[in-house]
Amino acid sequence: MKLKFVPFLFVALLLLQGCQSLGLTTAKSFEDRLAYGYSTYTAVVTAAANALNAKEITSDDATKFQDIARNARQLLDAAKLTAGVGDVATAEGRLQLATSLLVELQNYLRSKQP
């Protein structure tokens, strides 16, 4: 059985960045959005590791996933550094790119069907 609403939930969380309907604190600043970006990254990477340990995906799948995940992490880190020196516009762009990769990671996991 496939839960089609789950990917939608994932995308909604990414786009809204703090859903009050789920009791999550709404992001009000760039730092808040960045922190939620990191939490999404952590969640997706953890899910991939658990899926691999549960033999739901292969090590090849996980390695490809990890390559994309590392790019997302680099973008998040770059966004944090850029914001730290005051260039929030560039930081926002990097955060958006990271978010797009996180969505791609979710789609990649979704494509791994038995």
Next chain:
Amino acid sequence: MTTTLALELAIQLLTHSQQISALIANAQAAGRTELTDEEWQQVLGGADEAESALTAAIAKAKAEGR
């Protein structure tokens, strides 16, 4: 996406979002728009741990021929 993987992803998303939500709520309650260095260490530490776990899982799976 299998049901188990879908649920795992949903659980992880909610769990980690709630952790960040708590940090942000504390910051907002204190009138801050920025997280402290300690709070950022918590956020980044979680990401580092997840990466390490995935790397270890990949090594284990390869050793097992999966």
